[in-house]
Amino acid sequence: MKRKPLSPNAKCPCGTGRKYKSCCFGKGFHFLVDEDGNISRDVPLHPEVEKLLPEIEKEFAQRHGRPMGPGDRIFDGIDVEDVTRKMVDAMRATGVAPAYIYAYEKTGLLLTEDNRHLMQTKDVEEFEAAMDEYDAEHGDDLDP
Ligand SMILES: [Zn+2]
Structure with missing residues (x-):
């Protein structure tokens, strides 16, 4: 079409x-x-997801007993909660700001200066709102 x-x-x-x-x-x-x-x-794909594609395709085949086709949705191939948990652990270990981690858990998005222009305005705003929400609740820990 x-x-x-x-x-x-x-x-x-x-x-x-x-x-x-x-x-x-x-x-x-x-x-x-x-x-x-x-x-x-x-x-169609976030660059980070594209990097993971071979792994996602393998997992999809294991879960569904057939290879991934063009009509299949990418997230049917992965355990989203498991991926989120691993990401959060890795971010905590490397000292990523808690507000950022909170926003990731809430929105499922990872906003960086590199991918900002690839994200819809609504997603960017949602992510930033989640970070503000965290700061409002916990105060800004960075100030002495
Ligand atoms: Zn828009």
């Missing part, structure tokens, strides 16, 4: 309620729309 770029004046698909041109337009990915009005992104 043919896909064309989403109009900059359309409502942004990420869900902020803003216009595409003043939201996710110009980031490192594009929103495309097909003839039926279905919207998709042209960057």
